[in-house]
Every structure is written in C-alpha cells, then in structure tokens.
Amino acid sequence: xxxxxxxxxNNASRALNDAQLQRALNTVQGGFIEKRRNAAxxxxxxxxxxxxxxxxxxxxLEHLDLYxxxxxxxxxxxxxxxxxxxxxxxxxxxxxxxxxxxxAKSVTKGKSMITEEIAINPALADAGIDPVETDLGEYIIQxxxxxxxxxxxxxxxxxxxxxxxxxxxxxxxxxxxxxxxxSTALVxxxxxxxxxxxxxxxxxxxxxxxxxxxTGSSVxxxxxxxxxxxxxxxxxxxxxxxxxxxxxxxxxxxTILRLLARSATGQEFSAYTTWSTGPRRPGDLDGPEExxxxxxxNGRSGMLGTEFQDVLRxxxxxxxxxxxxxxxxxxxxxxGWVYPGPIGSVLTPGLIGVDEAGQLPNASTFCGRxxxxxxxxxxxxxxxxxxxxxxxxxxxxxxxxxxxxxxxSWLARRPGLYHLATGIAARxxxxxxxxxxxxxxxxxxxxxxRHRDLPAPQGRSFQARWKSGERSMQ
Amino acid sequence: xxxRDAILSRIRRxxxxxxxxxxxxxxxxRLKSHRRNLIPERGNIDAKARIKLFEDMAIAVQxxxxxxASSNDVPEAVAAYLRQHNLPQHIRHGAHxxxxxxxxxxxxxxxxxxxxxxxxxxxxxxxxxVGGVAETGTLVLTSGPxxxxxxxxxxxxxxxxxxxxxxxxxxEDIWDRIRKAHGEGTLxxxxxxxxxxxxxxxIEQRIELGAHGPRRLHIVIIDE
Ligand code: SF4
Numbered sequence: 001x002x003x004x005x006x007x008x009x010n011n012a013s014r015a016l017n018d019a020q021l022q023r024a025l026n027t028v029q030g031g032f033i034e035k036r037r038n039a040a041x042x043x044x045x046x047x048x049x050x051x052x053x054x055x056x057x058x059x060x061l062e063h064l065d066l067y068x069x070x071x072x073x074x075x076x077x078x079x080x081x082x083x084x085x086x087x088x089x090x091x092x093x094x095x096x097x098x099x100x101x102x103x104a105k106s107v108t109k110g111k112s113m114i115t116e117e118i119a120i121n122p123a124l125a126d127a128g129i130d131p132v133e134t135d136l137g138e139y140i141i142q143x144x145x146x147x148x149x150x151x152x153x154x155x156x157x158x159x160x161x162x163x164x165x166x167x168x169x170x171x172x173x174x175x176x177x178x179x180x181x182x183s184t185a186l187v188x189x190x191x192x193x194x195x196x197x198x199x200x201x202x203x204x205x206x207x208x209x210x211x212x213x214x215t216g217s218s219v220x221x222x223x224x225x226x227x228x229x230x231x232x233x234x235x236x237x238x239x240x241x242x243x244x245x246x247x248x249x250x251x252x253x254x255t256i257l258r259l260l261a262r263s264a265t266g267q268e269f270s271a272y273t274t275w276s277t278g279p280r281r282p283g284d285l286d287g288p289e290e291x292x293x294x295x296x297x298n299g300r301s302g303m304l305g306t307e308f309q310d311v312l313r314x315x316x317x318x319x320x321x322x323x324x325x326x327x328x329x330x331x332x333x334x335x336g337w338v339y340p341g342p343i344g345s346v347l348t349p350g351l352i353g354v355d356e357a358g359q360l361p362n363a364s365t366f367c368g369r370x371x372x373x374x375x376x377x378x379x380x381x382x383x384x385x386x387x388x389x390x391x392x393x394x395x396x397x398x399x400x401x402x403x404x405x406x407x408x409s410w411l412a413r414r415p416g417l418y419h420l421a422t423g424i425a426a427r428x429x430x431x432x433x434x435x436x437x438x439x440x441x442x443x444x445x446x447x448x449x450r451h452r453d454l455p456a457p458q459g460r461s462f463q464a465r466w467k468s469g470e471r472s473m474q
Numbered sequence: 475x476x477x478r479d480a481i482l483s484r485i486r487r488x489x490x491x492x493x494x495x496x497x498x499x500x501x502x503x504r505l506k507s508h509r510r511n512l513i514p515e516r517g518n519i520d521a522k523a524r525i526k527l528f529e530d531m532a533i534a535v536q537x538x539x540x541x542x543a544s545s546n547d548v549p550e551a552v553a554a555y556l557r558q559h560n561l562p563q564h565i566r567h568g569a570h571x572x573x574x575x576x577x578x579x580x581x582x583x584x585x586x587x588x589x590x591x592x593x594x595x596x597x598x599x600x601x602x603x604v605g606g607v608a609e610t611g612t613l614v615l616t617s618g619p620x621x622x623x624x625x626x627x628x629x630x631x632x633x634x635x636x637x638x639x640x641x642x643x644x645x646e647d648i649w650d651r652i653r654k655a656h657g658e659g660t661l662x663x664x665x666x667x668x669x670x671x672x673x674x675x676x677i678e679q680r681i682e683l684g685a686h687g688p689r690r691l692h693i694v695i696i697d698e
Contacts, residue, residue: 024678031679045514052511059504065485066501072478078660084478136685137676153676160678183677187685194686199594214505215661225672225687228627232664243481248504254645255511268531269610271673272687275665280617285568286591286624287617287663297481305488 001119001147003352005336008359015330024157025331032322035266036373042268049258054377056252057313061304067213067246068295074216078278080291088118091296095120095205095238096127098292102236104129104202108194110220110227111135112207113151113316114240114296116338117351120205132197134226136190143170149332151339152264152318157331160186194226204230204288208241209260209315211293214249217277218293221260221270228274237276237288242296244312256315259375264317299351307386311346313376320370320380326363335360342370346383354391361387508653510646517609517643524608525695528641531611535670536683537691544698545572548635549582551694556585556598559690561631566592567600570620572635592624599625600633604655605648606641606693610669613693614648616656617664626666632688634668637696 004011015021040046060067072082083094091114099107107129109115121142124131133142137155141148143166148154155163164180167189180186198204206227208218218239220227231237247253261267280287303309321327321341332340337348337357345360361384370380475483490497517524529539542551556563564586567573578587592599601621603613613634617623626632642648645667656662672687683689 027679031675043514043516045512048512049514056511059500062489063497063501064489065482066497068482068485070501070505074659084476084481086477086480090477134686135676136674140676153679155676156679163677183680184682186677187674187682191684191686195594213501215659217661223673223675224685225627226685228623228666229686232623232627243485248501249508250649251508251510251646254649257645258514265675267669268535269612269667269669271535271668271670273612273667273669275661275667277661277663279663281663283619284617284663285619285622297477297484301481301484301488304485 001116001338003337003348003356005348005352005357005360008334008336008363011334011336012330012363015334020159020162021157021331024159025328028156028322028328032264032266032318036263036319036322037266039262039266039268043258043262046259046262049255050375050377053256053259053375054313056247056255057376058310060246060248060252061244061309061312064243064246064304067248068243071211071213071216071246074213075278075293076216078216078291080216080278080293083292083294085294085296086298088296088298091118091240091294091298092120092123094292094294095240096123098236098238098290099124099129099203100127102202102290106130106132106197106201107203107205108132108134108198108201108230108234109138110204110206110222110230111138111154112205112240113148113338114207114242115205116147117298118240118296120240132194132201134194134197134224134230135222136187136224136226139190139194140166143167147333147338149340150318150321151316151341151343157333198229198233201230201234203236203238204232204234205238205240206231208239208245208293210247210253210256211241211245211295212247212250212253212275215275215277217275218245219253219273219275221257221273223265223267223271225272228272231274231276232287234288236290236292237279239276239291239293240296241293242298242300244300244314256375260315260317263319263373263375303350308346308350308383310378311343311350311380311383313378314343314347315376316343317375319373319375320378323369323373325365325367325369335363342380342384343378346378346380346387349387349390354387354394358387358391358394361385361391505659508650513644513646514609517607519608519643521639524643525638525641528606528608528611529693529695531608532613532670532691532693533611535611536673537611537670537693539693539695541695541697543696545575545635545637545696546577546581548576548694548696549578549580549585552600552633553582553585555633555692559631561598564588564596565598565600565633566590566596566625566629568602568619568621568625570602572602573600591622592628594628596629598631598633599629600635601625603634603636603640605651606636607645607648607667608641608643609645612645613666613668614652615666615668616652616662617666618662623664623666626668627687630684630688631690631692632668632671633692633694635694635696637698641695 085091140155149157210219279291327341348357671691674685
C-alpha cells in the first residue's frame with residue numbers, strides 16, 4: 001500500500017468535514033468502549049492477566065530467534081512449508097509463485113492486515129488471479145475500492161445505506177426491487193455470494209493472530225467463520241504472518257487469548273479460534289493439501305533492542321484506536337497507511353520510515369487512554385514521544401517549530417536571559433491583546449489562531465510571580 | 475545469506491548478549507514444562523457447577539442447549555430439534571464411533587443420516603466435541619475422519635454432542651487432553667474452538683448471526 005501519511009494534516013481536516021464519515025464514527029464510542037469495559041469488569045483477573053501477557057511477550061521477544069527456529073522445525077515436521085521474507089516484494093513473490101504453480105484462477109482471503117502491508121491484492125490481479133476478500137467488512141471495502149479504516153472493523157467508516165447502494169450496484173444479477181432495508185438482508189446477500197467463491201477458489205490466504213513455537217501451528221481468531229472456509233476448502237492454505245506473531249506455548253497463547261476478544265470487541269471469547277498445523281493428514285476427508293506460511297520481517301527485527309521493542313508485543317486488538325480521541329474524530333484513513341490510531345502512530349514510522357510517517361506521532365492528545373486499555377501494556381504515548389524526538393533530530397519538523405524550539409532551549413539554558421525574554425514577551429502579548437485579553441492573530445502562530453483566539457498572558461510571567469512570593473491561588 | 479539466516483542473525487545480535495547457552499536452556503525449559511499462567515477462578519468449580527457454567531456461557535452467545543441421559547438418546551433429540559426449526563430430516567456426521575454407534579434407525583427412523591465431509595447442499599451437521607470449556611462456553615473440535623472440519627462451517631445448522639464429563643474448567647485442561655491423545659509438540663491439522671454461532675458486527679456494529687459459518691449452534695450434552 002502506497003503511504004499517504006505525509007498528507008496526514010490535510011487528510012484529517014477533510015475527515016472532520018465529512019458528514020457521512022462522522023455519522024459512521026459515532027458508533028465507535030458507544031459500541032467498543034462500553035463492551036470492553038463490561039468484559040474487563042466481569043473477569044476479576046483481567047489486570048493480572050495483562051501483566052502476564054506483557055511478560056510472556058517480553059520473554060518471547062528476548063528469545064525470538066530461538067522460538068522462530070523451533071516453530072519452523074515443528075511446522076516443517078507437520079508437512080508445512082515456511083517462506084522467510086525480508087520485504088513486502090519478497091512476500092508477494094512467495095505468494096505469487098505458489099499461486100502460479102497451482103494454476104490458481106481465484107484466491108479467497110481471510111482478514112489479514114499484513115496482506116495490506118504487502119499489497120497482495122493488486123499483485124494477484126496483475127497476475128490474472130482474482131483476489132476475493134471474504135470477511136464481510138473487507139468484502140464491502142473491496143467493492144468500494146477502499147482500504148480498511150480499522151484493524152478489526154475494516155468498514156467501520158461505511159454506513160448501512162452506503163453498503164446497500166454498493167450491493168445494488170455490484171450484485172446486478174439479483175432483482176433490482178429486492179428489500180435490503182435490514183442489515184440481516186445485507187449479511188444474507190453477501191453470504192450467498194461468497195459461498196460460491198469459497199467453493200471455486202484454488203488457494204485460500206489467511207492471516208495469523210499467533211504462531212505457536214511448541215507445535216508449529218498458526219492461529220486465527222474470527223467471528224464470521226470466513227477464515228475457516230477460506231483455509232479448509234481450497235487446495236492450498238497460505239498463512240501470511242510476521243515474526244512478531246510468535247508465542248511459545250499453548251498455555252501462553254491461552255493467556256493472551258483471554259485478553260484479545262475482551263479488549264477488541266468486548267466478547268468473552270471470539271466465535272472461532274482456529275489452530276492449523278500443516279496440511280491435511282493421511283485419512284483426512286477435507287482440509288488443504290498444502291500448507292504454507294509466509295513469514296515477513298519488513299523492519300520489525302530492526303526494532304528489537306531499541307526503545308521501540310515493546311511495540312512488537314502488539315496483538316492488534318484495536319482497543320487503542322477505539323479509545324483514541326483523535327481516531328474517534330478522524331477515522332482510520334487519515335493516517336495514510338495500513339495501521340491507524342495510536343498503534344499506527346508508533347508502528348508506521350518504524351516500518352516505512354520517519355520521513356514518510358513523521359506526522360503520525362503528533363496525532364495525539366497524549367491523554368494516555370491508549371496505554372490504559374492496551375492489553376499488552378505497550379507504553380504508546382512514550383513511544384510517540386520517542387518518534388517526535390527522532391523526527392526533530394532528523395530535522396523533519398517544520399522550520400518554524402524547529403527554530404522556535406531551538407531558540408527556546410538556547411534561552412532555557414540561560415536563566416537570566418530567559419526571565420528577561422519571557423517577561424518582555426508576556427508584557428508585549430498582553431499589550432497587543434488590549435482590553436479583550438485575546439489575540440485574533442499572531443505571527444508564526446497561525447495554526448492556533450486560525451481556529452481560535454490566543455488568550456494573552458495576564459500580567460507578569462509565572463517565574464516572576466513565584467519569585468515575588470505569590471504562591472497561593474487567590 | 476538467505477532471508478531466513480539474515481532475519482534470525484539480526485534478531486540474535488539485537489537480543490543475544492552473548493549468552494547462547496542460557497537462552498537455549500530457557501527456551502527448551504519453557505517448551506517442555508507446559509507451565510500454566512494464571513487461570514481465572516471462574517472455571518475452578520465442581521463438576522455440576524462447571525456444566526451449568528458451560529451451558530450458561532454458551533446460551534449467552536446465542537447457542538442452544540439440550541440434555542440427554544445417554545448417547546442412545548441423541549437421535550431423538552436431533553430429530554426433535556430439526557422438527558422444531560422446520561429443517562429437513564437429514565444430517566451428516568463423520569466417522570466418530572460415538573456418532574456411528576448411536577441407534578439412528580431405531581430411534582429416529584424418519585431421519586436420513588449420511589457420513590463424510592460436508593457438501594454445499596447440507597443444511598445440518600453433527601459433530602462430536604473432544605471437550606468444552608466452561609469459562610466461556612467454548613466447544614473444542616479436532617479434525618480427522620471422525621470429525622471433518624467442513625462439518626463445522628458449511629451447513630447452516632451445526633449440532634454438537636458433548637459428554638458432560640468432557641466439559642473442562644479451562645482451555646489448559648483441554649490442551650493436556652489433546653497432548654495425551656495426539657502426542658507432545660504437535661496438534662491435529664485443525665483444532666476448532668467454537669463459541670456460539672457465526673456472527674458479524676461489520677454493518678454499523680450491529681451483531682448479525684450466520685455471517686459465513688452456521689447460523690445456529692445446538693449443543694447436546696450427554697449426561698451419562
Ligand atoms: S497497541 Fe495495544 S491496544 Fe493497540 S492494537 Fe496493539 S495490543 Fe491492541
């Protein structure tokens with residue numbers, strides 16, 4: 001997927017003015033947040049489980065080379081094929097060569113953000129292979145030619161009326177006067193159409209929520225069952241995973257599973273948790289004849305041992321974006337790449353570079369809610385600050401901000417001068433504002449004053465007042 | 475250098491700190507020990523309460539539950555369920571001996587019973603669960619000729635029979651059971667944990683059942 005994160009500011013202001021989008025985003029707050037709260041409250045051990053899950057993943061990351069090797073040998077022993085890839089281009093190539101060898105005409109897909117990361121759909125289409133998204137939300141946005149705007153609810157930006165219109169436009173073989181008023185009718189229509197696609201598909205591609213070192217398995221967690229039909233009916237099942245999906249044992253993943261659905265949708269457990277180990281066995285009457293895992297790095301190993309290592313604990317539950325006031329206001333597309341919300345603000349600069357995505361770590365009010373709800377206790381705000389520092393160091397912040405901050409730090413190291421300067425500034429601003437006490441415009445501060453007035457300082461600077469003994473609030 | 479070796483050696487450099495033997499020992503120990511993390515108290519209750527919890531949790535996620543005294547009573551319970559929902563008297567199940575040994579012809583003569591993997595036209599399937607997890611009302615099914623995986627997903631109506639004594643408190647209890655049956659360090663091709671029927675919230679976050687998998691999940695608990 002071609003990044004558009006440089007355009008974040010423009011994307012965001014467009015999103016704020018998009019009435020349809022704003023209506024669709026209203027559902028985020030009432031839905032996910034309350035349901036997560038209820039689910040967490042119902043499990044007294046929830047907070048302790050979060051500590052343990054964090055520790056499990058920390059241990060895994062510290063031994064990741066060994067667990068990956070162990071997982072590979074178990075997966076291979078079960079008859080699976082493991083394809084290691086450094087880059088999205090290598091991952092696309094690995095998938096395409098399997099599909100071409102099998103003469104695939106059509107490929108069904110379960111939900112997978114990593115296949116967005118490697119942009120497999122256009123590559124398949126270019127090779128004459130029809131990629132069919134089967135998750136209902138993914139199917140809807142595929143019809144619309146869009147990308148997911150949320151990592152677990154990809155079509156959250158679309159309203160029911162829009163979906164009805166898309167279905168009428170696309171499913172032209174059905175009677176034009178059919179009733180699609182209820183969402184049930186829309187779900188049924190998609191179900192009927194996708195049924196046929198599962199049966200016709202030559203290859204099924206799913207993501208992986210986890211890879212298990214102990215057994216060489218991959219795990220997907222879904223509610224619809226589309227990932228299961230996708231991996232069971234075609235000749236070959238390809239799993240698209242990244243190195244950070246690793247978990248050591250069945251016990252460890254059970255602990256993390258107790259957090260995943262509760263944090264994501266507020267369910268106690270998702271409808272389907274499916275563990276796949278190799279291809280069908282002798283005597284099996286169904287299941288894929290081939291099982292491949294494409295395991296991608298794409299910059300993740302470079303985060304190990306750095307201040308960003310902790311983000312590799314992420315299990316992609318979506319809680320951080322559900323609770324983020326910025327995400328709630330602008331939706332996912334404004335972030336300009338695969339992963340939106342706080343996790344996107346931290347991960348995207350790491351994966352595509354701070355020069356492409358340097359604006360994202362600024363898309364935060366630093367309210368801290370993301371870290372409060374993150375089941376893996378990832379210190380997201382702290383990491384956004386790290387990226388801001390890096391962005392600053394690499395001189396990517398706008399010139400005015402940089403000189404301003406540069407000047408401030410030069411001044412701050414010289415207390416005498418600092419007091420003099422702030423004192424003058426306070427008095428000057430106060431004088432400029434006049435009796436209203438507010439400034440309508442100020443040179444170099446247009447970003448602020450375009451949308452609101454700047455309150456002028458009232459009297460002397462804080463330090464001056466502190467010094468003169470004004471220490472209580474009157 | 476292959477991509478594999480490049481990735482693994484980069485990870486080793488970032489995390490290794492020279493102590494290869496210590497790291498290998500830690501990994502080997504963890505993979506072997508099957509050490510459990512914290513298990514919620516919720517499922518740590520006596521057998522009767524556990525089955526009740528399993529049932530309540532399953533119903534809370536829109537499954538339906540029936541009890542029968544013995545596996546000989548399953549055919550009648552299945553036939554009754556089909557009548558109740560105006561479904562054709564036709565089911566498919568795998569080669570599982572529990573299902574094969576049920577007195578179908580005798581107890582449900584009008585019911586047509588076929589075996590094998592699911593076909594697109596099948597409306598109702600029957601599977602035998604290896605276990606249930608009371609904590610979340612979850613069924614656990616393993617693939618193989620006994621229980622072809624397609625039976626769990628293709629038909630619109632999925633009936634699962636489970637022995638009351640196979641309802642466990644936690645997922646961890648089930649893993650031990652599966653390790654015993656299939657050996658250490660591997661799993662059957664597919665293990666399905668099923669918690670209620672298929673659902674989606676993709677249209678304005680309203681929950682709709684039967685997105686791709688079964689619309690209805692009916693659990694028959696064999697009390698014997
Ligand atoms: S960062 Fe935390 S809250 Fe956000 S998606 Fe990842 S695990 Fe979930």
